[in-house]
Amino acid sequence: MIPATFEYVRPSSIDEAVAALAEHGDEAKLLAGGHSLLPLMKLRLAAPEVVIDLGRVDGLRGVSEVGDGRLAIGAMTPHYKVMADPLIREHCGVLADVTAKVGDAQVRHRGTIGGALAHGDSAGDLPAVLLALGGSVIAQGPGGTREIEAADFFVDYLTTALSDDELVTEVRVPKLVGDWGWRYEKFSRVAQAWAIVGALGMVKRSNGHIEEARVGLTNMGTRPVRCTATEDAIRGQSPDAIEDAAAHASDGTSPSSDLNATAEFRQHLARVLTKRALTAAVG
Amino acid sequence: MTKVEITVDGTSTEHEVEPRLLLVHYLRDVLGRTGTNVGCDTSNCGACTIHMDGQSVKSCTVLAVQADGSTVDTVEGLADPVEGEAGWHPLQRAFHEEHGLQCGYCTPGMIMASKGLIEDNPNPSEKEIRDGLEGNLCRCTGYQNIVKAVQSAAAEMRGDTKVEVEV
Ligand SMILES: Cc1cc2nc3c(=O)[nH]c(=O)nc-3n(C[C@H](O)[C@H](O)[C@H](O)COP(=O)(O)OP(=O)(O)OC[C@H]3O[C@@H](n4cnc5c(N)ncnc54)[C@H](O)[C@@H]3O)c2cc1C
Ligand code: FES
Ligand code: FES
Numbered sequence: 354m355i356p357a358t359f360e361y362v363r364p365s366s367i368d369e370a371v372a373a374l375a376e377h378g379d380e381a382k383l384l385a386g387g388h389s390l391l392p393l394m395k396l397r398l399a400a401p402e403v404v405i406d407l408g409r410v411d412g413l414r415g416v417s418e419v420g421d422g423r424l425a426i427g428a429m430t431p432h433y434k435v436m437a438d439p440l441i442r443e444h445c446g447v448l449a450d451v452t453a454k455v456g457d458a459q460v461r462h463r464g465t466i467g468g469a470l471a472h473g474d475s476a477g478d479l480p481a482v483l484l485a486l487g488g489s490v491i492a493q494g495p496g497g498t499r500e501i502e503a504a505d506f507f508v509d510y511l512t513t514a515l516s517d518d519e520l521v522t523e524v525r526v527p528k529l530v531g532d533w534g535w536r537y538e539k540f541s542r543v544a545q546a547w548a549i550v551g552a553l554g555m556v557k558r559s560n561g562h563i564e565e566a567r568v569g570l571t572n573m574g575t576r577p578v579r580c581t582a583t584e585d586a587i588r589g590q591s592p593d594a595i596e597d598a599a600a601h602a603s604d605g606t607s608p609s610s611d612l613n614a615t616a617e618f619r620q621h622l623a624r625v626l627t628k629r630a631l632t633a634a635v636g
Numbered sequence: 637m638t639k640v641e642i643t644v645d646g647t648s649t650e651h652e653v654e655p656r657l658l659l660v661h662y663l664r665d666v667l668g669r670t671g672t673n674v675g676c677d678t679s680n681c682g683a684c685t686i687h688m689d690g691q692s693v694k695s696c697t698v699l700a701v702q703a704d705g706s707t708v709d710t711v712e713g714l715a716d717p718v719e720g721e722a723g724w725h726p727l728q729r730a731f732h733e734e735h736g737l738q739c740g741y742c743t744p745g746m747i748m749a750s751k752g753l754i755e756d757n758p759n760p761s762e763k764e765i766r767d768g769l770e771g772n773l774c775r776c777t778g779y780q781n782i783v784k785a786v787q788s789a790a791a792e793m794r795g796d797t798k799v800e801v802e803v
Pocket of ligand 2: 678
């Protein structure tokens with residue numbers, strides 16, 4: 354399968370990339386790792402007239418501390434670098450652990466954190482972790498930069514709050530402070546597959562109690578889901594409260610039915626996986 | 637057309653290509669290096685796995701223009717051609733000796749993915765091999781002998797004396 358023809362543009366700076374986007378408007382697509390975009394182009398489900406390759410743009414890779422208790426991750430940082438990065442492992446290990454469950458080794462060598470979030474696929478593993486962490490993205494366009502909270506970023510299936518002339522330059526996540534534990538339970542039938550449902554459970558432990566909890570769900574609707582009902586039900590409680598709290602994990606969700614699972618089964622999975630994830634997170 | 641310069645198996649190559657040309661087609665159709673196979677063409681099977689700047693990647697999911705300036709290594713560059721069988725890479729020898737292939741279609745990708753795996757983890761357990769090769773599908777072997785082959789090659793590459801591997 355061969356993509357349709359396109360004009361190829363390879364900017365070397367963020368400003369050049371923004372200018373190229375402004376010039377070509379909605380005829381253009383940004384190319385990051387290409388591991389979502391190229392398969393779509395090969396199937397001709399996407400046929401952009403212009404492809405703007407971010408591969409040589411300076412300053413979009415790597416991880417740094419931003420001083421306000423957060424980490425900044427360059428949008429073009431590939432998954433395998435996120436998994437191994439010392440700052441991420443020390444301060445936000447949950448992101449490294451979830452990223453390790455994305456696709457397979459070859460996919461993780463090419464796919465990028467910015468591309469995985471900007472693609473806005475609620476079956477992807479990273480949107481739910483960014484949402485649960487209360488992270489954000491930095492977007493840059495002709496008018497300058499703005500920060501978009503994860504809760505506002507994922508708008509609909511394959512749709513984000515980015516406008517046509519903006520690119521993601523950076524992803525921001527908080528440094529976790531205190532005794533956090535986490536587990537991402539990814540349910541799929543075969544190796545290397547996307548999550549039929551995924552549940553991320555994070556808990557901050559203190560004196561045998563759960564001081565704070567975060568729960569994020571993958572593939573339970575057109576956007577990633579944060580289960581505040583479950584989080585609220587275990588805050589300040591002993592781990593015994595997890596079972597009843599996890600029963601609320603599917604409240605208000607409307608997942609799709611497809612060949613892999615009915616909506617009902619997905620809701621069942623969400624409850625079971627949330628319970629498992631939180632139980633493992635408590636340790 | 638866009639000019640690309642790519643070092644393939646140690647030889648520098650330079651061609652004008654259409655931007656939509658996939659790296660695997662650059663290797664097979666432009667350079668005639670057909671050792672790298674296309675299996676699924678949908679980024680799933682790993683038959684097209686090569687190394688790009690030292691990392692295993694699926695060359696059906698990379699544009700040749702994205703590889704401009706990089707170093708690409710394929711299964712064709714593994715063996716020392718002058719030496720005959722003695723020049724085989726330990727992975728090639730191990731796949732042969734442990735019967736890690738039947739039809740052989742997945743083998744070029746399987747070997748390149750295994751090479752990356754061993755470079756990252758010189759002494760992988762059975763589970764680490766199975767997880768590490770999850771991006772490579774084999775429809776023949778049932779994987780058992782592939783795991784054995786990778787363990788045996790890893791041992792040779794570490795310089796261990798030949799071990800009998802039980803899987
Ligand atoms: C076989 C296979 C298995 C996979 N399995 C999983 C999995 O289990 N879980 C999972 O989460 N993902 C999975 N993926 C997807 C993988 O993580 C992708 O790499 C990722 O979704 C997209 O990242 P990318 O860098 O490849 O982006 P691209 O494909 O290059 O781009 C994706 C989209 O985002 C846009 N975009 C990219 N970068 C930016 C930016 N900086 N600013 C604005 N827009 C941008 C592009 O225009 C495009 O629309 C899989 C992919 C494959 C091929
Ligand atoms: S041919 Fe590239 S992954 Fe199957
Ligand atoms: S040997 Fe036939 S597909 Fe692997």
